Amino acid sequence: MSASWRIGRRSFVDLLLGGGVIGSVVSFLYPVLKFVMPPAVAEAMDQSVVAGKVGELPPNSGKIFKFGRRPGLLISTPSGELRAYDGICTHLNCTVQYRSDFGHIWCACHNGHYDTSGKNISGPPPRPLERYTVSIRGDDIVVSRNS
Amino acid sequence: MMRAGLTFLLMTFAGVALGQDNCLDCHRELEDPAALAMSEDVHAQASVSCADCHGGDRTIETEGDYQLAMDPNKGFIGVPDPGDIPQLCGRCHSDASYMHRFDPNLSVDQVAQYWTSVHGQRLREGATDVAQCASCHHAHGIVSAKDPRSPVYPTRIPETCGACHADPEHMAAYGIPTDQLSEYRAGVHGRALFDRGDLGAPTCNSCHGNHGAAPPGVTSVSLVCGTCHGVQKELFAASPHQEAFDAIDEPECESCHGNHNIEAPTDDFVGVGDEAICMTCHGEGEPAYGVAATVHEEISNLKGAMAAAREVVDRAARAGMEVSEADLGLIDANQTLVESRNLVHAFAVEPLREKVEEGLALATTAREMGVAALAEVDYRRKGLALSVFFILLLAVGLYLKIRQIEERE
Amino acid sequence: MLSSLGERVFHWLDERLDLQPIQRFVREKSVPSHRYSWCYFFGGATLFFFMIQVATGVLLLLYYKPTAEAAFESVRFIMTEVSFGWLIRSLHSWSANLMVLAAFLHMATVFFMRAYRKPRELTWYTGATLLLLAMGFGFSGYLLPWNELAFFATRVGTDMAGKVPLVGRFLLEFLRGGEDVTGATLTRFFGFHVAVLPMMATALILFHLLAIQRQGMSVPLSQKEASTTNAGMPFFPNYFLRELMGWAIALAILAALASLFPWELGEEADAFAPAPAGIKPEWYFVFMFQTLKLLPATVAGVEGELVGLLAFGLAGLAWFFVPVLDIRSSREEPSRWLTLMGVAALLFIAIMTLLGYVMP
Numbered sequence: 054m055s056a057s058w059r060i061g062r063r064s065f066v067d068l069l070l071g072g073g074v075i076g077s078v079v080s081f082l083y084p085v086l087k088f089v090m091p092p093a094v095a096e097a098m099d100q101s102v103v104a105g106k107v108g109e110l111p112p113n114s115g116k117i118f119k120f121g122r123r124p125g126l127l128i129s130t131p132s133g134e135l136r137a138y139d140g141i142c143t144h145l146n147c148t149v150q151y152r153s154d155f156g157h158i159w160c161a162c163h164n165g166h167y168d169t170s171g172k173n174i175s176g177p178p179p180r181p182l183e184r185y186t187v188s189i190r191g192d193d194i195v196v197s198r199n200s
Numbered sequence: 201m202m203r204a205g206l207t208f209l210l211m212t213f214a215g216v217a218l219g220q221d222n223c224l225d226c227h228r229e230l231e232d233p234a235a236l237a238m239s240e241d242v243h244a245q246a247s248v249s250c251a252d253c254h255g256g257d258r259t260i261e262t263e264g265d266y267q268l269a270m271d272p273n274k275g276f277i278g279v280p281d282p283g284d285i286p287q288l289c290g291r292c293h294s295d296a297s298y299m300h301r302f303d304p305n306l307s308v309d310q311v312a313q314y315w316t317s318v319h320g321q322r323l324r325e326g327a328t329d330v331a332q333c334a335s336c337h338h339a340h341g342i343v344s345a346k347d348p349r350s351p352v353y354p355t356r357i358p359e360t361c362g363a364c365h366a367d368p369e370h371m372a373a374y375g376i377p378t379d380q381l382s383e384y385r386a387g388v389h390g391r392a393l394f395d396r397g398d399l400g401a402p403t404c405n406s407c408h409g410n411h412g413a414a415p416p417g418v419t420s421v422s423l424v425c426g427t428c429h430g431v432q433k434e435l436f437a438a439s440p441h442q443e444a445f446d447a448i449d450e451p452e453c454e455s456c457h458g459n460h461n462i463e464a465p466t467d468d469f470v471g472v473g474d475e476a477i478c479m480t481c482h483g484e485g486e487p488a489y490g491v492a493a494t495v496h497e498e499i500s501n502l503k504g505a506m507a508a509a510r511e512v513v514d515r516a517a518r519a520g521m522e523v524s525e526a527d528l529g530l531i532d533a534n535q536t537l538v539e540s541r542n543l544v545h546a547f548a549v550e551p552l553r554e555k556v557e558e559g560l561a562l563a564t565t566a567r568e569m570g571v572a573a574l575a576e577v578d579y580r581r582k583g584l585a586l587s588v589f590f591i592l593l594l595a596v597g598l599y600l601k602i603r604q605i606e607e608r609e
Numbered sequence: 610m611l612s613s614l615g616e617r618v619f620h621w622l623d624e625r626l627d628l629q630p631i632q633r634f635v636r637e638k639s640v641p642s643h644r645y646s647w648c649y650f651f652g653g654a655t656l657f658f659f660m661i662q663v664a665t666g667v668l669l670l671l672y673y674k675p676t677a678e679a680a681f682e683s684v685r686f687i688m689t690e691v692s693f694g695w696l697i698r699s700l701h702s703w704s705a706n707l708m709v710l711a712a713f714l715h716m717a718t719v720f721f722m723r724a725y726r727k728p729r730e731l732t733w734y735t736g737a738t739l740l741l742l743a744m745g746f747g748f749s750g751y752l753l754p755w756n757e758l759a760f761f762a763t764r765v766g767t768d769m770a771g772k773v774p775l776v777g778r779f780l781l782e783f784l785r786g787g788e789d790v791t792g793a794t795l796t797r798f799f800g801f802h803v804a805v806l807p808m809m810a811t812a813l814i815l816f817h818l819l820a821i822q823r824q825g826m827s828v829p830l831s832q833k834e835a836s837t838t839n840a841g842m843p844f845f846p847n848y849f850l851r852e853l854m855g856w857a858i859a860l861a862i863l864a865a866l867a868s869l870f871p872w873e874l875g876e877e878a879d880a881f882a883p884a885p886a887g888i889k890p891e892w893y894f895v896f897m898f899q900t901l902k903l904l905p906a907t908v909a910g911v912e913g914e915l916v917g918l919l920a921f922g923l924a925g926l927a928w929f930f931v932p933v934l935d936i937r938s939s940r941e942e943p944s945r946w947l948t949l950m951g952v953a954a955l956l957f958i959a960i961m962t963l964l965g966y967v968m969p
Contacts, residue, residue, distance in 0.1 A: 066600045073594035080587065084693035088668055092690045100679075122527040147535040162538045164430045177428065179398040520688035520695060520874035577871065580695060584868030588861045595857035602850045 101197030115151025237341030313412035383460035422452035471496030512570035651715035658708035677792030756875030899965035
């Protein structure tokens, strides 16, 4: 190699350069390495979420869960069957709830009633609630929707 | 000969046993529209014959012998008199054990109800242009009210009633307005029924009754509205307006919302502005004026807070930030807005203010989340800008290195 | 310490691969030193941005989903959930634009220095094709986030392609994967963007670089005297360090742009929504877009847009085949009129681009 290429004594410039190169390499490698490791939630939350744990809901009860940007309603019917629906009332977009005393779904805003199949049975709601698919994956209750 | 005779006997026997309807056969051949319509008729399908209503002998089959068939001595009445129709239909339709054979679910009080109605009363007095059974159900080709082809299917009821009630000439003698149908069409219920196909929306019979049709009395309008709009009804009943309206005999819901052309309510209905209905009765200086103004202001504040939060959150979302928690918060805030609008019917400040405060808190939280997300965008930008500095430092280092090398040469 | 390690590695490889010829070449490689030597940086800058695109593109590939239902959400996921996803994405979007800009500047300096003249015609042809590929990369990549702007810009762009005479219909359906812009278009553009175009670009770049190594750097006619008086600058380490410095500055510009103007996610595409106002293609297409908008409905009885497309087509052909058309430079003679035409073309492009943004 030519003489100009051999680095002799450590000069300030070499230090600066060496430090700069290492700093740059690290500051590039660090984000890249963090990027390639998958985040805690491995997939976009849009199509399916874990809505609860098996056994969490006794029969004739329900709970609201977060499904992307909308609330969802997970219910356990009086006979113990798990069902899930879009939690937004089809009337004026209030959030519905499960009423154990009725044994079906209800909206507080204008007294809209939906049966446990999500069908609008009384009051102002014009359409049934959108139904989601419920599956059990080990201990988790997974709710998914098809776009 | 034996064969022909046997065939004749068999046919007659079969005809009698199966209720053969020669009236129908003959009239079909004549292409009588009434007869042709009977192919889809519930009565025909139940083997009810023309003769069962019109009288006469249905067994006469020879073509030329129609006088034998249409014989007044055998009960033939021809086209029934309008005044006689309710009794005619009622012969079967008011007989519970008879109807039980055909449709156990069908009620049998229609005729009784009909006599209580304005139509029934006028018919008894001798009017010939009021509605009776055949006017709405027609006579031939009757299908179940649950069948969309029926003139009394929910989406067709307005036009059926409107056939008379929207005709100024027809109604001239009675002095009733004829704008109800057009008003109804323009209102929220009409639009729900016709534009969105919402069969839950009320039609003429929902408020006026069908067989016992009569204009509802002043108190009963709101009781009827209250069967669907229960929340508002309950609030109203507990409000100062209930007593006040009862005292001056004002219809409750109708006074502000109308009856046929029920407009979609806006937030400007309540308040002290130009469109405010409160100002129809209340004037400046009254306590009610202050209540109206405050209620309007509270709701406007909530809407404003929600809109401001929405704007910030949307900006953050467009920039690519995660804002689903904020979205859920705004959905909850929207619920409080809907409930606040219900609480207008309490005509008082307090319960409404509480609900609005709830909503304001939710909107504020959502807005703060949006602001935090935008701050994160800013933070990242500053971080990147810092990296620019370091990269330039590297460039400077390289430059110095070049100088160093070339000075040596 | 590091250098002795380097020497040991070099020696180990040399024993097996005989690296002496390469070593000699690198030691002797020199870059002409003259007034316009700074123009030589643009080619390397283009390559630098391309390498950033490949790296960030591969990283994005780990998370991106190329279907109409999932694309937008996957990009949102990258930007919100994946560590530094927002950074990788912003870098990719910005470096794309810088790559096209650098390619264009590189082409312009090559043009004005007549570097395409004999014996470097093939380098020009591969380079011109690479510029077109870069624009293809940009057009196909722009659709991939499947947001509103991209969806409608793609629709407009492919509409224009459909107006080419004779082959327009075929071209439109080939690009769109159907009659209209749909999920099929997205899948197809994804295939172009990550497989077809990279394959073609890699092959062409390799040829382009090999040809340069083989032939050395071209010197503009006006500088031929000046450059023969000096031996030029050794590539290693002098020019190389300068190139690195240039790349560091390019990187700084990239980071500055990504931080000052972070790339937005936008809103998800909705085919049935009306087109938002002011849809424009990417900036490197704006001059064509604006010209076509300004042309009258008919020109001498022929549809205005058709005339525009034909004019651009002819101009494009002339530009591509300039080594053939510029007879004077093949004779090593200057030609002022070609320089003037080049300047005029640049001004036209600049003014039309400006108008495209300024006019409603």
